[in-house]
Amino acid sequence: MLLTGATGFLGREILWQLITSLPVDHDILCLVRGERAGAPPPVTAEERSLLAESRLRALLDEEAPLPASDPRRARVFALAGDITRPHLGLDAATFSAVAARTAAVYHGAATVRFDLPLAEARVTNVEGTREILGLCRAAQQHGSFSRLHYIGTAYVAGTRRGRILEDDLDCGQGFHNTYEQTKFEAEKLVRAAMSGSTSESPLPVTIYRPSIVVGDSSSGRTSSFKVMYWPLKVFARGLIPVVPASRAGIVDLVPVDFVVKAIVALGRLDAAVGKTYHLAAGPERSTTIGAAMDVAAEVFGVYKPLFMPIETYERWVRPLLRFVLRGKRRKTLETGRIYVPYFSHGAAFDTSQTRRDLAASGLEIPDVRQYFLTLLRYCVDSDWGKKPVANHPNR
Protein backbone atom coordinates (compact mmCIF):
# COMPACT_ATOMS: atom_id res chain seq x y z
CA MET A 1 0.00 0.00 0.00
CA LEU A 2 1.27 3.46 -0.72
CA LEU A 3 -0.24 6.31 1.32
CA THR A 4 0.23 10.02 0.69
CA GLY A 5 -0.61 12.70 3.27
CA ALA A 6 0.16 10.47 6.31
CA THR A 7 1.47 13.44 8.30
CA GLY A 8 -1.80 15.33 7.83
CA PHE A 9 -5.06 15.34 9.80
CA LEU A 10 -6.93 12.72 7.77
CA GLY A 11 -3.88 10.80 6.54
CA ARG A 12 -2.63 9.91 10.04
CA GLU A 13 -6.05 8.45 10.83
CA ILE A 14 -6.09 6.48 7.56
CA LEU A 15 -2.62 5.18 8.39
CA TRP A 16 -3.78 4.04 11.83
CA GLN A 17 -6.85 2.36 10.31
CA LEU A 18 -4.67 0.57 7.73
CA ILE A 19 -2.13 -0.53 10.36
CA THR A 20 -4.83 -2.05 12.52
CA SER A 21 -6.99 -3.58 9.81
CA LEU A 22 -4.68 -4.87 7.07
CA PRO A 23 -3.50 -8.47 6.93
CA VAL A 24 0.04 -8.75 8.34
CA ASP A 25 1.65 -9.52 4.98
CA HIS A 26 0.89 -6.00 3.67
CA ASP A 27 3.55 -3.32 3.95
CA ILE A 28 2.52 0.33 4.10
CA LEU A 29 4.78 2.79 2.34
CA CYS A 30 4.16 6.42 3.34
CA LEU A 31 5.28 9.07 0.89
CA VAL A 32 6.50 11.82 3.25
CA ARG A 33 8.23 15.07 2.37
CA GLY A 34 11.86 14.92 3.49
CA GLU A 35 11.72 18.53 4.64
CA ARG A 36 10.20 20.56 7.42
CA ALA A 37 8.04 23.63 6.92
CA GLY A 38 10.05 26.78 7.56
CA ALA A 39 13.43 24.98 7.66
CA PRO A 40 16.00 25.07 4.83
CA PRO A 41 15.51 21.97 2.62
CA PRO A 42 18.03 19.13 3.02
CA VAL A 43 20.67 18.98 0.29
CA THR A 44 21.26 15.27 -0.27
CA ALA A 45 18.83 12.42 -0.97
CA GLU A 46 20.13 10.66 2.11
CA GLU A 47 19.32 13.64 4.33
CA ARG A 48 15.81 13.77 2.86
CA SER A 49 15.29 10.05 3.52
CA LEU A 50 16.46 10.41 7.12
CA LEU A 51 14.16 13.35 7.69
CA ALA A 52 11.16 11.59 6.12
CA GLU A 53 11.91 8.54 8.27
CA SER A 54 12.18 10.59 11.45
CA ARG A 55 8.92 12.47 10.68
CA LEU A 56 7.10 9.17 10.24
CA ARG A 57 8.58 7.64 13.41
CA ALA A 58 7.63 10.74 15.42
CA LEU A 59 4.10 10.45 14.06
CA LEU A 60 3.86 6.79 14.99
CA ASP A 61 5.19 7.49 18.50
CA GLU A 62 2.64 10.23 18.94
CA GLU A 63 -0.35 8.53 17.35
CA ALA A 64 -0.05 4.78 17.57
CA PRO A 65 -0.03 3.15 20.98
CA LEU A 66 1.88 0.19 19.58
CA PRO A 67 5.25 -0.83 21.04
CA ALA A 68 8.17 -0.53 18.60
CA SER A 69 8.40 -4.34 18.69
CA ASP A 70 4.78 -4.80 17.45
CA PRO A 71 5.03 -6.54 14.05
CA ARG A 72 2.30 -4.30 12.64
CA ARG A 73 4.43 -1.23 13.26
CA ALA A 74 7.43 -2.81 11.56
CA ARG A 75 5.41 -2.92 8.31
CA VAL A 76 5.27 0.87 8.00
CA PHE A 77 8.02 2.53 5.94
CA ALA A 78 8.79 6.10 4.94
CA LEU A 79 9.56 7.03 1.35
CA ALA A 80 10.98 10.53 0.96
CA GLY A 81 9.08 12.18 -1.89
CA ASP A 82 7.08 15.14 -3.07
CA ILE A 83 3.96 14.82 -5.21
CA THR A 84 4.71 18.09 -7.01
CA ARG A 85 7.99 16.79 -8.46
CA PRO A 86 8.37 14.64 -11.59
CA HIS A 87 8.11 10.96 -10.62
CA LEU A 88 7.14 12.13 -7.10
CA GLY A 89 10.73 13.29 -6.56
CA LEU A 90 12.02 9.70 -6.74
CA ASP A 91 14.97 8.66 -8.88
CA ALA A 92 14.11 6.39 -11.83
CA ALA A 93 15.22 3.16 -10.12
CA THR A 94 13.26 3.88 -6.92
CA PHE A 95 10.15 4.94 -8.88
CA SER A 96 10.23 1.73 -10.87
CA ALA A 97 10.84 -0.44 -7.76
CA VAL A 98 7.95 1.25 -5.91
CA ALA A 99 5.65 0.83 -8.92
CA ALA A 100 6.52 -2.87 -9.14
CA ARG A 101 5.53 -3.41 -5.49
CA THR A 102 2.46 -1.20 -5.24
CA ALA A 103 -0.92 -2.95 -5.06
CA ALA A 104 -2.96 0.07 -3.95
CA VAL A 105 -2.53 3.80 -3.46
CA TYR A 106 -4.38 5.96 -0.92
CA HIS A 107 -3.90 9.52 -2.16
CA GLY A 108 -4.77 12.13 0.46
CA ALA A 109 -1.88 14.62 0.11
CA ALA A 110 -3.13 18.04 -0.90
CA THR A 111 -3.10 21.65 0.10
CA VAL A 112 -6.32 22.45 1.96
CA ARG A 113 -5.66 26.19 2.16
CA PHE A 114 -8.58 28.18 0.77
CA ASP A 115 -6.54 31.31 0.05
CA LEU A 116 -3.62 30.17 -2.12
CA PRO A 117 -3.19 31.72 -5.57
CA LEU A 118 -4.73 29.41 -8.18
CA ALA A 119 -1.40 28.51 -9.82
CA GLU A 120 0.10 27.51 -6.49
CA ALA A 121 -2.89 25.40 -5.43
CA ARG A 122 -2.86 23.70 -8.85
CA VAL A 123 0.76 22.58 -8.46
CA THR A 124 -0.12 20.44 -5.43
CA ASN A 125 -3.71 19.43 -6.02
CA VAL A 126 -3.80 18.98 -9.80
CA GLU A 127 -0.22 18.30 -10.87
CA GLY A 128 0.39 16.27 -7.71
CA THR A 129 -2.60 14.09 -8.56
CA ARG A 130 -1.30 13.72 -12.13
CA GLU A 131 2.00 12.40 -10.75
CA ILE A 132 0.11 9.92 -8.54
CA LEU A 133 -1.88 8.73 -11.58
CA GLY A 134 1.48 8.23 -13.32
CA LEU A 135 2.62 5.95 -10.52
CA CYS A 136 -0.67 4.02 -10.64
CA ARG A 137 -0.27 3.53 -14.40
CA ALA A 138 3.29 2.27 -13.92
CA ALA A 139 2.06 -0.12 -11.18
CA GLN A 140 -0.77 -1.27 -13.44
CA GLN A 141 1.78 -2.17 -16.12
CA HIS A 142 3.52 -4.41 -13.60
CA GLY A 143 0.20 -6.24 -13.24
CA SER A 144 -0.05 -6.05 -9.47
CA PHE A 145 -2.16 -2.92 -9.09
CA SER A 146 -5.69 -3.24 -7.70
CA ARG A 147 -6.94 0.25 -6.78
CA LEU A 148 -6.38 3.98 -6.40
CA HIS A 149 -8.29 5.29 -3.38
CA TYR A 150 -8.60 8.99 -4.13
CA ILE A 151 -9.58 11.45 -1.37
CA GLY A 152 -11.54 14.26 -2.96
CA THR A 153 -14.00 16.63 -1.32
CA ALA A 154 -17.76 17.09 -1.46
CA TYR A 155 -17.03 20.78 -2.11
CA VAL A 156 -16.07 20.10 -5.73
CA ALA A 157 -19.77 21.03 -5.98
CA GLY A 158 -18.58 24.65 -5.56
CA THR A 159 -21.44 27.14 -5.74
CA ARG A 160 -24.13 24.60 -6.64
CA ARG A 161 -27.19 24.51 -4.41
CA GLY A 162 -29.79 21.81 -3.77
CA ARG A 163 -29.26 18.06 -3.94
CA ILE A 164 -25.82 17.04 -5.20
CA LEU A 165 -25.55 13.47 -6.41
CA GLU A 166 -22.44 11.38 -5.85
CA ASP A 167 -21.91 10.91 -9.59
CA ASP A 168 -22.23 14.63 -10.34
CA LEU A 169 -19.04 16.53 -11.08
CA ASP A 170 -18.96 19.05 -13.90
CA CYS A 171 -22.29 20.89 -13.80
CA GLY A 172 -20.96 24.27 -14.88
CA GLN A 173 -20.59 25.41 -11.26
CA GLY A 174 -18.42 28.24 -9.96
CA PHE A 175 -16.11 27.97 -6.95
CA HIS A 176 -15.75 29.82 -3.66
CA ASN A 177 -11.97 29.45 -3.57
CA THR A 178 -8.93 27.92 -5.26
CA TYR A 179 -9.12 24.83 -3.02
CA GLU A 180 -12.55 23.86 -4.39
CA GLN A 181 -11.51 24.65 -7.96
CA THR A 182 -8.27 22.67 -7.90
CA LYS A 183 -9.87 19.68 -6.18
CA PHE A 184 -12.51 19.78 -8.95
CA GLU A 185 -9.82 19.86 -11.63
CA ALA A 186 -7.97 17.01 -9.93
CA GLU A 187 -11.12 14.89 -9.72
CA LYS A 188 -11.68 15.45 -13.45
CA LEU A 189 -8.24 13.96 -14.10
CA VAL A 190 -9.01 11.03 -11.82
CA ARG A 191 -12.40 10.44 -13.47
CA ALA A 192 -10.83 10.49 -16.93
CA ALA A 193 -8.34 7.82 -15.81
CA MET A 194 -11.13 5.83 -14.12
CA SER A 195 -13.37 5.77 -17.17
CA GLY A 196 -10.59 5.10 -19.63
CA SER A 197 -11.61 8.18 -21.61
CA THR A 198 -7.90 8.86 -22.15
CA SER A 199 -6.14 6.59 -24.66
CA GLU A 200 -5.16 4.22 -21.84
CA SER A 201 -7.16 1.39 -20.29
CA PRO A 202 -9.42 2.27 -17.32
CA LEU A 203 -7.70 2.56 -13.97
CA PRO A 204 -9.44 0.91 -10.98
CA VAL A 205 -10.35 3.88 -8.77
CA THR A 206 -12.69 4.66 -5.87
CA ILE A 207 -13.34 8.32 -5.07
CA TYR A 208 -14.23 9.37 -1.53
CA ARG A 209 -15.63 12.84 -1.00
CA PRO A 210 -15.77 13.90 2.65
CA SER A 211 -17.61 17.12 3.54
CA ILE A 212 -16.06 19.00 6.52
CA VAL A 213 -14.13 16.51 8.61
CA VAL A 214 -14.19 17.03 12.39
CA GLY A 215 -12.83 15.13 15.41
CA ASP A 216 -13.63 11.67 16.70
CA SER A 217 -17.35 11.18 17.37
CA SER A 218 -16.91 9.40 20.70
CA SER A 219 -13.99 11.34 22.24
CA GLY A 220 -14.07 14.60 20.28
CA ARG A 221 -10.32 14.21 19.76
CA THR A 222 -8.76 15.98 16.78
CA SER A 223 -5.15 16.55 15.75
CA SER A 224 -6.04 19.62 13.70
CA PHE A 225 -7.91 22.78 14.57
CA LYS A 226 -8.30 24.02 11.00
CA VAL A 227 -11.44 24.38 8.82
CA MET A 228 -14.53 24.37 11.12
CA TYR A 229 -12.43 24.88 14.24
CA TRP A 230 -11.05 28.26 13.24
CA PRO A 231 -14.42 30.09 13.28
CA LEU A 232 -15.40 28.16 16.43
CA LYS A 233 -12.26 29.30 18.23
CA VAL A 234 -12.86 32.91 17.25
CA PHE A 235 -16.48 32.58 18.40
CA ALA A 236 -15.32 31.12 21.76
CA ARG A 237 -13.32 34.32 22.31
CA GLY A 238 -16.51 36.31 21.88
CA LEU A 239 -15.28 37.78 18.58
CA ILE A 240 -18.23 36.77 16.38
CA PRO A 241 -21.26 38.81 17.42
CA VAL A 242 -22.80 38.54 13.93
CA VAL A 243 -22.99 35.52 11.63
CA PRO A 244 -23.63 36.26 7.95
CA ALA A 245 -26.01 33.36 7.37
CA SER A 246 -29.55 32.17 7.89
CA ARG A 247 -30.09 30.35 11.21
CA ALA A 248 -31.68 27.52 9.20
CA GLY A 249 -28.58 26.99 7.01
CA ILE A 250 -27.22 23.44 7.02
CA VAL A 251 -23.66 22.75 8.18
CA ASP A 252 -22.47 19.39 6.89
CA LEU A 253 -19.93 17.83 9.26
CA VAL A 254 -18.58 14.30 9.36
CA PRO A 255 -16.41 12.78 12.10
CA VAL A 256 -12.96 11.51 11.24
CA ASP A 257 -13.49 8.04 12.75
CA PHE A 258 -16.42 7.44 10.40
CA VAL A 259 -14.52 8.79 7.38
CA VAL A 260 -11.53 6.49 7.76
CA LYS A 261 -13.59 3.42 8.64
CA ALA A 262 -15.78 4.07 5.59
CA ILE A 263 -12.72 4.49 3.32
CA VAL A 264 -11.26 1.18 4.47
CA ALA A 265 -14.63 -0.66 4.35
CA LEU A 266 -15.56 0.63 0.88
CA GLY A 267 -11.98 0.09 -0.25
CA ARG A 268 -12.43 -3.63 0.33
CA LEU A 269 -15.53 -3.88 -1.87
CA ASP A 270 -14.96 -4.93 -5.45
CA ALA A 271 -18.26 -3.22 -6.27
CA ALA A 272 -16.78 0.13 -5.18
CA VAL A 273 -14.39 0.27 -8.14
CA GLY A 274 -15.44 3.09 -10.46
CA LYS A 275 -17.73 4.68 -7.85
CA THR A 276 -17.77 7.98 -5.97
CA TYR A 277 -18.96 8.25 -2.37
CA HIS A 278 -20.11 11.28 -0.41
CA LEU A 279 -18.72 10.78 3.10
CA ALA A 280 -21.02 13.46 4.43
CA ALA A 281 -23.85 13.81 6.91
CA GLY A 282 -26.33 14.83 4.23
CA PRO A 283 -29.29 17.04 5.18
CA GLU A 284 -30.93 14.25 7.22
CA ARG A 285 -28.05 13.90 9.68
CA SER A 286 -26.83 17.49 9.78
CA THR A 287 -27.61 20.32 12.13
CA THR A 288 -28.46 23.92 11.35
CA ILE A 289 -25.94 26.66 11.96
CA GLY A 290 -28.41 28.30 14.36
CA ALA A 291 -28.70 25.18 16.53
CA ALA A 292 -24.92 24.59 16.41
CA MET A 293 -24.16 28.15 17.53
CA ASP A 294 -26.69 27.91 20.37
CA VAL A 295 -24.89 24.83 21.74
CA ALA A 296 -21.48 26.47 21.19
CA ALA A 297 -22.55 29.69 22.97
CA GLU A 298 -23.58 27.66 26.00
CA VAL A 299 -20.38 25.58 26.11
CA PHE A 300 -18.07 28.58 25.58
CA GLY A 301 -20.06 30.87 27.88
CA VAL A 302 -20.52 33.62 25.28
CA TYR A 303 -23.57 35.49 23.92
CA LYS A 304 -25.57 33.88 21.13
CA PRO A 305 -24.75 35.65 17.86
CA LEU A 306 -27.09 37.60 15.65
CA PHE A 307 -27.82 36.11 12.23
CA MET A 308 -28.28 38.30 9.17
CA PRO A 309 -28.43 37.83 5.40
CA ILE A 310 -24.98 37.72 3.84
CA GLU A 311 -25.85 40.63 1.48
CA THR A 312 -26.75 42.90 4.42
CA TYR A 313 -23.60 41.86 6.25
CA GLU A 314 -21.33 42.50 3.25
CA ARG A 315 -22.97 45.82 2.42
CA TRP A 316 -23.23 47.39 5.87
CA VAL A 317 -21.67 45.43 8.70
CA ARG A 318 -18.34 44.32 7.30
CA PRO A 319 -17.32 47.79 6.03
CA LEU A 320 -18.27 49.24 9.42
CA LEU A 321 -16.30 46.60 11.32
CA ARG A 322 -13.35 47.14 8.99
CA PHE A 323 -13.44 50.81 9.80
CA VAL A 324 -13.73 50.31 13.56
CA LEU A 325 -11.46 47.34 14.17
CA ARG A 326 -7.67 47.50 14.35
CA GLY A 327 -4.76 45.06 14.65
CA LYS A 328 -5.52 41.42 15.46
CA ARG A 329 -9.30 41.88 15.44
CA ARG A 330 -9.20 43.37 11.95
CA LYS A 331 -6.98 40.52 10.73
CA THR A 332 -9.47 38.05 12.20
CA LEU A 333 -12.28 39.78 10.30
CA GLU A 334 -10.31 39.48 7.04
CA THR A 335 -9.29 35.83 7.62
CA GLY A 336 -12.87 34.94 8.51
CA ARG A 337 -14.08 35.94 5.03
CA ILE A 338 -12.86 32.65 3.54
CA TYR A 339 -15.18 30.70 5.84
CA VAL A 340 -18.32 32.75 5.17
CA PRO A 341 -19.53 30.60 2.22
CA TYR A 342 -19.52 27.54 4.49
CA PHE A 343 -21.94 29.21 6.95
CA SER A 344 -24.63 29.31 4.32
CA HIS A 345 -23.78 26.56 1.88
CA GLY A 346 -26.87 25.60 -0.04
CA ALA A 347 -25.66 22.15 -1.06
CA ALA A 348 -27.38 19.00 0.21
CA PHE A 349 -24.98 16.11 -0.34
CA ASP A 350 -26.81 12.96 -1.35
CA THR A 351 -25.34 9.89 0.36
CA SER A 352 -27.52 7.11 -1.15
CA GLN A 353 -24.63 5.22 -2.76
CA THR A 354 -22.49 5.45 0.41
CA ARG A 355 -25.30 4.17 2.66
CA ARG A 356 -26.21 1.38 0.25
CA ASP A 357 -22.63 0.11 -0.16
CA LEU A 358 -21.79 0.46 3.55
CA ALA A 359 -24.90 -1.45 4.67
CA ALA A 360 -23.15 -4.84 4.78
CA SER A 361 -20.34 -3.45 6.98
CA GLY A 362 -22.81 -2.17 9.58
CA LEU A 363 -21.24 1.31 9.41
CA GLU A 364 -23.74 4.15 9.58
CA ILE A 365 -23.25 7.87 9.00
CA PRO A 366 -23.36 9.52 12.43
CA ASP A 367 -25.85 12.30 13.16
CA VAL A 368 -24.01 15.56 13.97
CA ARG A 369 -26.51 16.38 16.72
CA GLN A 370 -25.40 13.31 18.67
CA TYR A 371 -21.69 14.19 18.93
CA PHE A 372 -21.39 17.98 18.40
CA LEU A 373 -21.27 18.64 22.15
CA THR A 374 -18.44 16.08 22.51
CA LEU A 375 -16.42 17.97 19.86
CA LEU A 376 -16.85 21.27 21.69
CA ARG A 377 -15.95 19.75 25.07
CA TYR A 378 -12.70 18.44 23.58
CA CYS A 379 -11.84 21.94 22.33
CA VAL A 380 -12.37 23.36 25.83
CA ASP A 381 -10.74 20.48 27.74
CA SER A 382 -7.65 20.46 25.49
CA ASP A 383 -7.52 24.27 25.34
CA TRP A 384 -7.69 23.97 21.54
CA GLY A 385 -5.02 21.26 21.36
CA LYS A 386 -2.54 22.92 23.72
CA LYS A 387 -2.77 20.35 26.51
CA PRO A 388 -3.38 16.60 26.73
CA VAL A 389 -6.79 15.49 27.92
CA ALA A 390 -6.77 12.68 30.47
CA ASN A 391 -10.21 11.31 29.70
CA HIS A 392 -9.75 11.53 25.93
CA PRO A 393 -7.17 8.82 25.20
CA ASN A 394 -5.21 9.02 21.95
CA ARG A 395 -7.18 6.09 20.58
Ligand SMILES: NC(=O)c1ccc[n+]([C@@H]2O[C@H](COP(=O)([O-])OP(=O)(O)OC[C@H]3O[C@@H](n4cnc5c(N)ncnc54)[C@H](OP(=O)(O)O)[C@@H]3O)[C@@H](O)[C@H]2O)c1
Ligand atom coordinates in the same frame (compact mmCIF):
# COMPACT_ATOMS: atom_id res chain seq x y z
N1 LIG B 1 -9.95 18.22 6.52
C1 LIG B 1 -11.13 18.24 5.92
O1 LIG B 1 -12.14 18.73 6.47
C2 LIG B 1 -11.28 17.62 4.54
C3 LIG B 1 -12.57 17.57 3.98
C4 LIG B 1 -12.74 17.02 2.73
C5 LIG B 1 -11.68 16.51 2.03
N2 LIG B 1 -10.43 16.56 2.60
C6 LIG B 1 -9.31 16.01 1.81
O2 LIG B 1 -8.57 15.14 2.64
C7 LIG B 1 -7.20 15.19 2.27
C8 LIG B 1 -6.34 15.46 3.51
O3 LIG B 1 -6.75 16.69 4.09
P1 LIG B 1 -6.22 17.12 5.56
O4 LIG B 1 -7.26 17.96 6.17
O5 LIG B 1 -5.72 15.92 6.25
O6 LIG B 1 -5.01 18.06 5.14
P2 LIG B 1 -3.65 18.40 5.95
O7 LIG B 1 -3.83 18.12 7.40
O8 LIG B 1 -3.26 19.78 5.54
O9 LIG B 1 -2.61 17.35 5.37
C9 LIG B 1 -2.12 17.47 4.06
C10 LIG B 1 -1.11 16.36 3.85
O10 LIG B 1 -0.64 16.45 2.49
C11 LIG B 1 0.78 16.44 2.52
N3 LIG B 1 1.33 17.17 1.38
C12 LIG B 1 1.03 18.43 0.99
N4 LIG B 1 1.78 18.77 -0.06
C13 LIG B 1 2.55 17.70 -0.36
C14 LIG B 1 3.55 17.45 -1.33
N5 LIG B 1 3.89 18.38 -2.24
N6 LIG B 1 4.13 16.22 -1.36
C15 LIG B 1 3.82 15.28 -0.44
N7 LIG B 1 2.89 15.47 0.53
C16 LIG B 1 2.27 16.67 0.57
C17 LIG B 1 1.15 17.12 3.82
O11 LIG B 1 2.50 16.84 4.13
P3 LIG B 1 3.43 17.79 5.06
O12 LIG B 1 3.24 17.29 6.46
O13 LIG B 1 4.81 17.57 4.54
O14 LIG B 1 2.94 19.20 4.87
C18 LIG B 1 0.14 16.47 4.75
O15 LIG B 1 0.55 15.18 5.11
C19 LIG B 1 -7.07 16.27 1.20
O16 LIG B 1 -7.05 15.63 -0.05
C20 LIG B 1 -8.33 17.08 1.36
O17 LIG B 1 -8.72 17.67 0.15
C21 LIG B 1 -10.19 17.10 3.84
